[in-house]
Amino acid sequence: MTNSLLEGHGLFQSRFFHEREYLQHLANDGQRPSALFIGCSDSRVVPEYLTSAGFGELFVLRNIANFVPNLAHVDSSVGAAVDYAVGSLEVPDIIVCGHYGCGGVKAALGDITPMREKHPSLCEWLDGLAPAVRRALKLGDEPDALWRRGVEENVIQALENLITYDVVREKLEAGKVHLHGWIYDLYQTRIRVLDVEHGGFVDAAEIQRNG
Numbered sequence: 001m002t003n004s005l006l007e008g009h010g011l012f013q014s015r016f017f018h019e020r021e022y023l024q025h026l027a028n029d030g031q032r033p034s035a036l037f038i039g040c041s042d043s044r045v046v047p048e049y050l051t052s053a054g055f056g057e058l059f060v061l062r063n064i065a066n067f068v069p070n071l072a073h074v075d076s077s078v079g080a081a082v083d084y085a086v087g088s089l090e091v092p093d094i095i096v097c098g099h100y101g102c103g104g105v106k107a108a109l110g111d112i113t114p115m116r117e118k119h120p121s122l123c124e125w126l127d128g129l130a131p132a133v134r135r136a137l138k139l140g141d142e143p144d145a146l147w148r149r150g151v152e153e154n155v156i157q158a159l160e161n162l163i164t165y166d167v168v169r170e171k172l173e174a175g176k177v178h179l180h181g182w183i184y185d186l187y188q189t190r191i192r193v194l195d196v197e198h199g200g201f202v203d204a205a206e207i208q209r210n211g
C-alpha cells in the first residue's frame with residue numbers, strides 16, 4: 001500500500017512539473033490561504049478535490065466529525081489551528097464542512113458506553129458532540145433523517161463554538177472574517193450550504209444562482 005502511495009507521489013511530480021515555479025514561490029514567500037477549512041478526517045471527504053482548490057489556498061484542519069470544541073474543552077489542537085489561521089494568517093473565511101454519512105456523528109447519536117474501555121480518546125472526543133446530539137434528538141426523526149439532522153446540528157454547533165474563541169469573535173465583529181456551514185452529501189456528491197437567513201441547508205448551486 002505504501003508503495004502505491006509513493007508511486008502516486010511520482011505521478012504528482014510529473015503532473016505538477018509545470019507548477020514548480022509557483023510551488024517554489026509558495027515555499028519561499030509563505031502561505032496566504034483564502035480560507036480555514038474544518039472538515040472530517042473521513043477519506044471520502046477531500047477538501048481540495050471538493051473545491052478544486054490548489055496549493056496554498058486552503059488551511060485545512062480535519063478531525064473526527066469536523067468537531068470544533070468550545071474554548072473550555074480540554075483539547076487545544078483545534079484552537080491552535082484557529083488561532084494561527086485567523087490570528088496570524090488572517091484568513092477571511094472559515095468553513096466548517098460536515099458530511100452526510102459521517103460515522104463519528106452516527107456513533108455520537110447512539111450509545112458509546114461499550115466503546116469506552118477500548119477507545120477512551122475517541123469516546124472523550126465524541127462526548128463533545130453531545131449538545132448537537134441533544135438538539136437533533138429533540139426533533140425525533142426516523143434513523144436516517146436523524147443521522148442527517150445530527151450532521152447538520154453538529155455543523156451549526158461547531159460554528160457557535162468557534163465564536164467562543166476571542167480571535168474569531170473579534171474578527172467577526174470587525175467584519176474581517178466570515179463563517180460558513182457546509183455539508184458534503186456523499187450520496188449526491190454535492191455540497192449544501194447553511195442558509196442563515198431562512199434556516200436549513202440548501203444546494204450550493206442554488207446559492208450561486210441567487211447570487
Ligand SMILES: [Zn+2]
Pocket residue numbers: 040041042064065066099101102103104105
Ligand atoms: Zn465524518
